[in-house]
Amino acid sequence: MTISMVIFPNLTQLDLTGPYEVFGRLSHTKVFLIAESLEPVKSDNGLLLIPDATFETAPPADVLFVPGGRGIFDAMQSKTLISFLQTQAKNAKYITSVCTGSLVLAAAGLLDGYKATTHWLSLDLLKLLNVDVVEERVVIDRNRITGGGVTAGIDFGLYVASKLFSDDIAKEVQLMMEYNPAPPFNAGSPKLADEKIVERVVHSRKAIQQQRAELIKKLLRKQN
Amino acid sequence: MTISMVIFPNLTQLDLTGPYEVFGRLSHTKVFLIAESLEPVKSDNGLLLIPDATFETAPPADVLFVPGGRGIFDAMQSKTLISFLQTQAKNAKYITSVCTGSLVLAAAGLLDGYKATTHWLSLDLLKLLNVDVVEERVVIDRNRITGGGVTAGIDFGLYVASKLFSDDIAKEVQLMMEYNPAPPFNAGSPKLADEKIVERVVHSRKAIQQQRAELIKKLLRKQN
Numbered sequence: 001m002t003i004s005m006v007i008f009p010n011l012t013q014l015d016l017t018g019p020y021e022v023f024g025r026l027s028h029t030k031v032f033l034i035a036e037s038l039e040p041v042k043s044d045n046g047l048l049l050i051p052d053a054t055f056e057t058a059p060p061a062d063v064l065f066v067p068g069g070r071g072i073f074d075a076m077q078s079k080t081l082i083s084f085l086q087t088q089a090k091n092a093k094y095i096t097s098v099c100t101g102s103l104v105l106a107a108a109g110l111l112d113g114y115k116a117t118t119h120w121l122s123l124d125l126l127k128l129l130n131v132d133v134v135e136e137r138v139v140i141d142r143n144r145i146t147g148g149g150v151t152a153g154i155d156f157g158l159y160v161a162s163k164l165f166s167d168d169i170a171k172e173v174q175l176m177m178e179y180n181p182a183p184p185f186n187a188g189s190p191k192l193a194d195e196k197i198v199e200r201v202v203h204s205r206k207a208i209q210q211q212r213a214e215l216i217k218k219l220l221r222k223q224n
Numbered sequence: 225m226t227i228s229m230v231i232f233p234n235l236t237q238l239d240l241t242g243p244y245e246v247f248g249r250l251s252h253t254k255v256f257l258i259a260e261s262l263e264p265v266k267s268d269n270g271l272l273l274i275p276d277a278t279f280e281t282a283p284p285a286d287v288l289f290v291p292g293g294r295g296i297f298d299a300m301q302s303k304t305l306i307s308f309l310q311t312q313a314k315n316a317k318y319i320t321s322v323c324t325g326s327l328v329l330a331a332a333g334l335l336d337g338y339k340a341t342t343h344w345l346s347l348d349l350l351k352l353l354n355v356d357v358v359e360e361r362v363v364i365d366r367n368r369i370t371g372g373g374v375t376a377g378i379d380f381g382l383y384v385a386s387k388l389f390s391d392d393i394a395k396e397v398q399l400m401m402e403y404n405p406a407p408p409f410n411a412g413s414p415k416l417a418d419e420k421i422v423e424r425v426v427h428s429r430k431a432i433q434q435q436r437a438e439l440i441k442k443l444l445r446k447q448n
Contacts, residue, residue, distance in 0.1 A: 014245035014401070017271070021238035021374065024269025031270065040274060045248025046255065047241070048274040050264060099402075120402055137406045149402025150245065151378060158408050171411035171421045177238070178323075178344055178373025180412030181405035182361045184382050187395035188404030197395045 001029040001164060004061035004088065006104075007051060008035065008081060010071030013043035014150050015099040019065065022157030025173045026165065034058045036080060044070045055084040063160065064092040067153075068099030068119060070208065073215060076107040085110060096145045096160065098153040103212070105146075106131050107219055115141035119149035120190055121205055128216050151188075154179060225253040225388060228285035228312065231275060232259065232305060234295030237267035238374050239323040243289065246381030249397045250389065258282045260304060268294045279308040287384065288316040291377075292323030292343060294432065297439060300331040309334060320369040320384065322377035327436070329370075330355050331443055339365035343373035344414055345429055352440050375412075378403060 003023050005016055016033075023031045035041050035051035042048055053059070064085065066075075075081050085108040089095050097105050102118040105111050106129035115132045117139040118125070127133045132141075137148045138156050145163070147156030158179070162170035187193035227247050229240055240257075247255045259265050259275035266272055277283070288309065290299075299305050309332040313319050321329050326342040329335050330353035339356045341347070341363040351357045356365075361372045362380050369387070371380030382403070386394035411417040 012245070013248075014241055017238055017241035017245075020271060021236070021241075021269065024237075024267075024271070033271075043248075045245065047244060047248070047257075050272040050274070137404070138408075149400075151401050151403040151405060154375060155406050155408060162408065167409065168421065171409045171417060172425055174407060174409055174411045175414065175417045175421055175425050176373075177375050178412060179375040179405075179407055180361070180416060181375060181403075181407065182379050183398060183403055183405065184362075184379060184386065185391065185395045185398055187398045188402060190399065192404060193395060193399045197392065197399055201396055201399050 001026070001062050002059055003029060003031045003063040003065065004034050004058055005031065005065040005067070006035070006081065006085070007033050007041045007049050007067070008071045008075045008078070009041055010044045010069055011041070011067045012069030012099060012150055013045065013047045013049065015067035015069060015101060015153050018151065018153030019098060019157035019160065021177060022154065022161055022173055025176060026161060026169065032058060055080050058084070058088070061088045061092050063094045063096060063164070064088050066097040066101035066104045068097070068101040068103070072100045072104050073212060075104050076215060076219065082108045094143050094145055094160065094163070096156070098147040098156055099149050102126055102131070102146045103129065111144060114144045115139050116144060116146040117148050118146070121202070121209060122212070125209070125212055125216055128213070128220065225250070225286050226283055227253060227255045227287040227289065228258050228282055229255065229289040229291070230259070230305065230309070231257050231265045231273050231291070232295045232299045232302070233265055234268045234293055235265070235291045236293030236323060236374055237269065237271045237273065239291035239293060239325060239377050242375065242377030243322060243381035243384065245401060246378065246385055246397055249400060250385060250393065256282060279304050282308070282312070285312045285316050287318045287320060287388070288312050290321040290325035290328045292321070292325040292327070296324045296328050297436060299328050300439060300443065306332045318367050318369055318384065318387070320380070322371040322380050323373050326350055326355070326370045327353065335368060338368045339363050340368060340370040341372050342370065345426070345433060346436070349433070349436055349440055352437070352444070
């Protein structure tokens with residue numbers, strides 16, 4: 001089983017490292033980080049990731065995966081990245097993303113008419129892209145599997161493991177990862193957090209979300 | 225605020241990348257990956273991490289952090305790593321770990337007489353090391369903060385963020401990370417998982433746990 005995880009500058013590293021931890025524990029499975037070149041890729045909080053292969057040298061993927069993060073702004077406009085996804089998607093068993101990675105899949109036309117999800121801040125943006133947006137933590141529609149924001153990648157990874165192998169294999173990985181979460185606060189979704197916390201986060205991301213909306217509208221105009 | 229995260233070959237990457245994602249989102253905070261040399265460090269499932277500084281060039285840490293993983297077997301015996309922890313611990317505000325990182329802290333004598341926790345498979349090993357072992361997901365005793373296995377690092381990171389800054393700051397990070405976990409299975413602790421799943425995991429790790437127990441007994445004999 002070959003799992004190809006696409007990386008690009010300013011990705012959110014936990015979107016990727018959460019499911020990587022699940023996939024890395026599966027037998028008969030090889031995980032590749034795939035990028036434009038073999039140079040280290042810096043995440044939006046500074047962590048450096050080293051690619052295993054480039055868009056040109058990557059093997060055919062059974063599972064194609066795209067993380068999210070600030071870098072999706074450039075990733076959605078990268079002809080080489082979008083074309084890599086479109087080519088690999090033809091033969092992939094599963095086409096997947098976590099967080100705003102689904103905006104990149106959608107920009108490549110790979111979620112047209114599919115149910116999918118994304119980070120709660122970007123649900124409205126995904127709706128612009130011909131996607132049937134579902135507000136759930138992990139959404140499975142035929143061979144498309146998408147996760148919500150950042151930490152949803154761990155739940156997502158376990159769903160993918162159960163699809164690829166079995167529930168028992170996924171449960172063994174969950175137990176080894178001691179995934180019995182106990183968040184210290186009840187603030188993990190805009191429905192649960194205090195209004196002032198939600199407002200502060202929405203405010204701090206307003207400019208980025210607006211830029212993304214404008215980019216999506218530009219991409220849609222180009223297509224038509 | 226300087227957060228120094230020690231890395232070593234065969235660490236479990238999510239022990240580190242979970243809390244890194246929390247710390248990387250805090251203002252006025254610089255996160256460093258510190259290793260023996262500046263060469264990339266390979267995690268136990270293949271992810272390569274690039275150090276920011278060495279044990280010799282690292283700045284003084286406000287928060288000292290140790291992850292776990294298979295590599296703790298060598299880390300517990302590394303004179304340079306143990307001596308780095310002991311030196312930095314003298315002035316650190318918080319001395320912390322996730323997963324079996326607490327065995328490394330304990331081998332450095334930094335948990336003597338403290339309450340602490342570790343991955344569920346290694347609770348008995350931590351008890352050998354003069355530690356008051358508590359079976360909780362995150363344990364805070366004075367300035368020692370320790371997390372349980374792998375994914376406990378996210379809960380741990382949020383506790384540390386609230387200690388360093390405030391509950392509101394930690395909640396904002398939790399909301400941005402959409403940390404509203406929904407595991408697909410109820411198998412994240414040996415108390416919850418089916419007996420056959422627990423047995424399989426315990427069996428698969430038996431040799432490693434035995435090696436660790438022998439190493440700890442050897443280290444204790446040396447100290448006396």
